[in-house]
Amino acid sequence: MKKGGQFYLIAGMIIISLIIGLIAIVNYTKTNQPIIINDIKEELKIETQKVLENEASQGGNPMNTYGIDYSSYLGSEIELYFIKGSNPNIEVTKYINGDDSSVTGLTIDDVNDKIIFNLNNFNHEFDLMPIENFYYLISQEIKGEYFVAIG
Secondary structure (H helix, E strand, O other): OOHHHHHHHHHHHHHHHHHHHHHHHHHHHHHOOOOOHHHHHHHHHHHHHHHHHHHHHHOOOHHHHHHHHHHHHHOOOEEEEEEEEEOOEEEEEEEEOOEEEEOOOEEEEOOOOEEEEEEOOEEEEEEOOOOOEEEEEEEEEEOOEEEEEEO
């Protein structure tokens, strides 16, 4: 058996394996979109406390401005919802890509002291406080599935 032929055969198999491996890695990285809402949840937890403190001391509505600015930073793939107010004037505002809009789907259960918000046919429950309430939801859709973080 000729040793030169074996060398080219093995070299060809190695090159083909490398090419197939690179193609598999490129396809894998393209198909997986990261779920980043948990990181955003931690950021919002810190930042909304500061904005709410500012709103309480200075008045006005800096939370709306913050929601618009933060949603434009997040882009169009992530929806941000702020649930804010005291009973019976609790409102839900949706922020996406720098735009805000009022949202329906909020019910108040006075018997169990719960705020129930329906998002994508799923109810999210929050405790109803006798004072000013503030909650947020972050929603990200990836391949038809919704991922939600609540704070």
